[in-house]
Amino acid sequence: MTDTRVLSEDFYTRAKQIVARYPVARSALIMLLHDAQDEVGYVDDDVIREVGSVLGLTPADVEGVATFYTMFKRRHPGKFLISLCTNMSCTINGADETAAALRDAVGPEHETTSDGVCSWESVECLATCHWAVAAQVNYLDIPYLTPDRATKLVSDLKAGRDLDEILSELRAAKSLQEAKSG
Amino acid sequence: MAEETLVVLKRREMSEPWSFQTFVDSGGYQAIRKAVTEMTPEEVIKLVQDSGLRGRGGAGMGTGLKWSLIPKDSPKARYVVCNGDEGEPGAFHDRELMETDPHALIEGMLCAAYAIGARHCFIYCRGEFILARDRLAKAIQEAYDNNYLGENIMGTTFSCDMVLHRGAGAYICGEETALLESLEGYRGMPRPRPPFPVTEGLYASPTVVNNVQSLQAAGQVILNGAEWYRRWGTEKSPGTLVCSVSGAVNNPRNVEVPLGTSVADVLELCGGVDDRGLKAFAPGGWSTPMLPPDKLDATMDYEGMVAAGSVLGASSIIAVPNDMCIVRAVWRGSKFYSHESCGKCTPCREGTYWVERILEDIEHGRADERDLERLEAVNNGMSGFKSLCALAEFAAGPVGSSIVHFREEYEEHIRLKACPHQMQAVAS
Numbered sequence: 001m002t003d004t005r006v007l008s009e010d011f012y013t014r015a016k017q018i019v020a021r022y023p024v025a026r027s028a029l030i031m032l033l034h035d036a037q038d039e040v041g042y043v044d045d046d047v048i049r050e051v052g053s054v055l056g057l058t059p060a061d062v063e064g065v066a067t068f069y070t071m072f073k074r075r076h077p078g079k080f081l082i083s084l085c086t087n088m089s090c091t092i093n094g095a096d097e098t099a100a101a102l103r104d105a106v107g108p109e110h111e112t113t114s115d116g117v118c119s120w121e122s123v124e125c126l127a128t129c130h131w132a133v134a135a136q137v138n139y140l141d142i143p144y145l146t147p148d149r150a151t152k153l154v155s156d157l158k159a160g161r162d163l164d165e166i167l168s169e170l171r172a173a174k175s176l177q178e179a180k181s182g
Numbered sequence: 183m184a185e186e187t188l189v190v191l192k193r194r195e196m197s198e199p200w201s202f203q204t205f206v207d208s209g210g211y212q213a214i215r216k217a218v219t220e221m222t223p224e225e226v227i228k229l230v231q232d233s234g235l236r237g238r239g240g241a242g243m244g245t246g247l248k249w250s251l252i253p254k255d256s257p258k259a260r261y262v263v264c265n266g267d268e269g270e271p272g273a274f275h276d277r278e279l280m281e282t283d284p285h286a287l288i289e290g291m292l293c294a295a296y297a298i299g300a301r302h303c304f305i306y307c308r309g310e311f312i313l314a315r316d317r318l319a320k321a322i323q324e325a326y327d328n329n330y331l332g333e334n335i336m337g338t339t340f341s342c343d344m345v346l347h348r349g350a351g352a353y354i355c356g357e358e359t360a361l362l363e364s365l366e367g368y369r370g371m372p373r374p375r376p377p378f379p380v381t382e383g384l385y386a387s388p389t390v391v392n393n394v395q396s397l398q399a400a401g402q403v404i405l406n407g408a409e410w411y412r413r414w415g416t417e418k419s420p421g422t423l424v425c426s427v428s429g430a431v432n433n434p435r436n437v438e439v440p441l442g443t444s445v446a447d448v449l450e451l452c453g454g455v456d457d458r459g460l461k462a463f464a465p466g467g468w469s470t471p472m473l474p475p476d477k478l479d480a481t482m483d484y485e486g487m488v489a490a491g492s493v494l495g496a497s498s499i500i501a502v503p504n505d506m507c508i509v510r511a512v513w514r515g516s517k518f519y520s521h522e523s524c525g526k527c528t529p530c531r532e533g534t535y536w537v538e539r540i541l542e543d544i545e546h547g548r549a550d551e552r553d554l555e556r557l558e559a560v561n562n563g564m565s566g567f568k569s570l571c572a573l574a575e576f577a578a579g580p581v582g583s584s585i586v587h588f589r590e591e592y593e594e595h596i597r598l599k600a601c602p603h604q605m606q607a608v609a610s
């Protein structure tokens with residue numbers, strides 16, 4: 001079985017350290033799933049089986065937990081996952097329009113562009129309502145994602161621009177008005 | 183003009199407030215030093231009780247009272263768990279508090295651990311909060327490096343360990359028993375109560391689950407005294423409160439004010455309602471019953487909000503603008519609750535499902551009068567604390583209150599067989 005492992009030796013070393021932090025080993029399950037997903041990109045059947053093996057849990061048990069939480073992806077998202085908040089304060093400030101722009105630029109929600117670069121999803125409140133319309137790319141915060149900024153974000157990501165650079169540009173806007181007048 | 187009163191947000195304007203150096207240079211770790219070297223655990227609990235500090239997570243239970251309910255004679259280990267799973271629509275204060283002042287959270291948790299005799303503390307930080315995670319992880323390491331965590335803290339006999347745990351995207355885990363299930367490595371579904379976490383919480387052991395803001399405030403109370411804290415707020419709701427303000431306001435942000443400050447004053451501190459004008463506001467996050475503009479003088483405290491017909495909840499004001507269709511807003515909110523219902527209790531699982539569908543029909547002009555009656559019936563069936571946790575209550579609040587205050591908008595949708603706001607948008 002060892003030769004077919006999808007998780008690295010480093011994962012197993014880290015897993016031991018993570019498990020050791022908890023009085024009861026099973027408590028580490030969600031942290032291990034995070035760690036494995038960070039390494040592989042998603043939580044497929046192999047990941048589920050291997051994470052389960054660390055804790056002595058059946059694949060069914062681990063899958064039951066993994067599928068409860070929206071951050072664990074059973075299919076490979078794009079290299080960059082854009083999460084758009086469409087909850088109340090963001091809807092009030094134009095999230096529907098941004099969602100339409102992402103649909104145009106990326107495609108249907110949860111689908112990935114053919115080059116494998118981008119996917120997008122609408123998510124619930126990200127607790128950055130002061131930045132409405134709030135979003136994240138790979139869980140890094142983006143303020144004021146107007147339709148124009150969303151379209152540019154997608155083309156920048158597809159063009160292979162540096163993510164840190166893209167983010168610092170987007171974060172330079174200090175208000176929704178400023179972002180709109182862009 | 184109302185003024186901000188920065189107590190838990192006091193480091194917000196300092197340079198790198200999250201750094202260990204800034205924290206200790208501004209009085210940090212003096213509360214736990216005072217508690218451990220000058221006070222007994224009982225004295226710490228009494229001090230927090232005397233301050234009148236109440237939990238900021240929504241239920242408003244006395245923080246000191248909660249600590250006092252940990253059984254003194256239990257042979258089991260005790261645990262302190264911080265609920266940092268902020269997910270209430272409209273709430274963003276716990277995120278700012280964890281990002282800007284992580285050491286203050288560690289210190290508050292140490293004080294709680296000393297008070298109840300806990301050796302292990304857990305911070306349950308929402309999975310999507312990457313910056314908070316990084317700052318908390320660094321702060322915990324710094325606290326270990328400087329002997330504020332670990333064995334024999336500050337050379338005393340008090341020892342305490344802290345683990346940073348991440349959620350993974352589930353609103354329900356902000357409910358304390360669901361959070362504990364999640365922290366034990368299970369699906370985050372609420373547990374029946376009793377037993378309450380104070381007697382059977384994490385690993386069926388006595389556990390205090392406190393909100394971020396409550397823990398940070400407790401540290402300041404222990405350092406400065408109960409009377410100091412009672413200088414602000416009301417008799418029954420003493421102290422200060424961080425309010426998140428968003429929606430149709432000019433300068434959306436977190437503001438800290440004494441409890442008892444009016445909604446109007448809080449909005450003014452955020453630059454006031456923007457030029458769209460105010461149709462309604464939810465005072466404690468979307469899950470709290472919405473109020474019309476004639477309730478702007480309602481005060482942000484536990485009693486004041488109940489008197490006004492809502493609840494303080496997560497003290498997060500969402501200003502709904504005049505041009506927003508109320509049915510559309512409530513429908514969008516209902517999608518959130520049906521998505522986040524864990525499905526364990528029938529009233530919530532079925533109620534949130536049907537409420538969403540009926541609202542969708544009304545918004546899209548597919549409903550008649552009987553559907554509005556049906557909506558009220560399902561909504562009433564879902565509320566009244568028939569489930570293990572309050573999620574169904576939260577789901578019912580915006581629906582019921584919007585029908586009370588904006589019934590004519592619902593009826594107009596039914597009469598026109600369309601959304602009047604959409605018709606207007608198409609016409610223009």
